[in-house]
Amino acid sequence: MTNGHDEVEAGSKADSEEDLELENVEEDGPLLLSAQNPHPEPKSSSLRGLAQRQKRFKVAVVVITIITLSFIVLGLEFTSSNVEPELDSFQETLKVESERARELLLRNIGPRIGAGDGLVVASPSKGEKSYLPDYYYTWTRDSALVYRSLTTFDSSSNSENTSSHDELLHRAYVQSQIPIQTRSNPSGGLEDGGLNEPKFQIDGSSFLGNWGRPQRDGPALRALALIPYAHFLLDRGYPADHSYVKENLYxxxxxxxxxxxxxxxxEEVAHRWWKGxxxxWEEVNGHHFFTLIVSLRAxxxxxxxxxxxxxxxxxxxxxxQAESxxxxxxxxxxxxxxxxxxxxSSLNLDDDNDDxxxxxxxxxxxxxxxxxLSLIHAGDQIDIDNYGYSNNTVIGFGPADPKVISTIYRYIQSFDGLYKINNNKRSWTQGWALGRYREDVYDGVGKSKGNPWHICINAIAQxxxxxxxRHYEQGYIEPTEITNSFWTELMxxxxxxxxxxxxxERKFELALRRLREVGDSFLNVSRNAMELGERMSEQIGRDNGKPIGARDLTWSYxxxxxxxxxxxxxxxxxDNGVKGA
Incomplete structure (x- = not known):
């Protein structure tokens, strides 16, 4: 590799060679030809002088042009560097923080935290102190969402851009779930509901204590976490890949x-989705939107x-069953x-599901x-298997749907005036701390008053x-009666x-810029509540903004x-100027 000094010398040499070539050009060549005088006269000192002056003039023009263009380029660079320096810096900061969150998350998986290989532990908290709960278990739901966040096996994935570490992680996850699926537990066995058991010991054995069971989102989320990997293996196409799918996945x-x-x-989801x-949150027995929409996607x-x-x-x-x-x-x-x-309380089911x-x-x-959470994990913006093979009608539950936007807005508004840490913010658009629901009484250990949660604040940012x-992609915004307040307050x-x-229109650009700015405001609420700038608990103190509840919550990361x-x-x-359809 050459250094800067070598490059300068090489450039000077090239310039000299170019000058030599110019000096060897016949000075009474094409430069002096014209339609009126196609045949040059014999050489003379006057003609040579004229040619030299013309050559010097051309060189001067070239030099001036280069200098002018250099100033223009420098000016553009200076301008662009001052347009969005904070934005570029923020993106880089977020990238670093996300990578650090991944590192801390990985510490909660497998032997590093004392668990079986591939098992995700919800938190290192074991209830060792009065202000800490015991979350030292593996939950089916949390595990699936965590693995989904670690690696996306999509149609662009291949053996070159998918690291062996990511694939080993997923294989460890698969192997950890095989015995869990077939192990008898308080919810049943493989054939009669045991897949809906929510949590297990960190060695994969059954948890036998009282709990809110069954929880029917677990099997659906686990399927959604692994189906893209199955497609990845089938696409890669080695005989061993096909064998692995058949022997371990499907x-x-x-x-x-x-x-x-x-x-x-x-099979579990297809035969029992209508059961409550x-x-x-492991609190309410009923029919739940989140459970049903992830079941639909699965x-x-x-x-x-x-x-x-x-x-x-x-x-x-x-x-x-998906259509039903x-x-x-x-x-x-x-x-x-x-x-x-x-x-x-009821799904108003037909006679086919009368139980x-x-x-x-x-x-x-x-x-x-x-x-x-339903939107970010199962909205219609998601290619449900990351390969586009779906041949089903997809429910209209997506980021541009007025009912979805209204739902998001009403959820945010439900926390108006609830938490002291939001009191210095006049509007939700400045970023509020948000919890699970307004009436929440779980304080991270027991029951008193609920607090904001990292996963909820980040869910709104996302x-x-x-x-x-989505609005960039479709190229327009269509306000409705139920979303008018959202758009008016946002802008x-x-x-x-x-x-x-x-x-x-100007309002289109304004609205989309504000969506990102307000999203950043919510994201910053979560970021500012990190302990030591990186450690994420389950909850944030509603009065003082301090970490509270389970420490190093895997789902928070x-x-x-x-x-x-x-x-x-x-x-x-x-940045790529996506055009509307």
Missing amino acids: NPDKMRGTGNVIKNDL GFDL LQAGSSLADRLNDSGAQEYYSK LERKFESFWSDEKEHYLSSV AAIFSLPDRQWSDCSLP SLYLIEQ NERVNNDRRVERY ASLMTAVKAREDAVSKA
């Missing part, structure tokens, strides 16, 4: 059994995988409250953090980035319900990583 020749991790979960269970992705593996019977059954499940989401929409309800229970629910608004990205400018805001990734995607879409 065997089309049997319905359930050991070493059939994905298909076991899909406890919500992801069935849709599972139908695609079954089709690829020539399992036609399973493909048809999963697809049929999709029709039940109307039970969750409230015209009066203008948001989806997080839980309902579904009807539940009695506590008196609540049913506007909670599970709704933005939701806003997704809303920004601090009145919007009309009866007209579309097009890409070329994952929530930061996925929010930062969503922001990067939104920035990339905007």
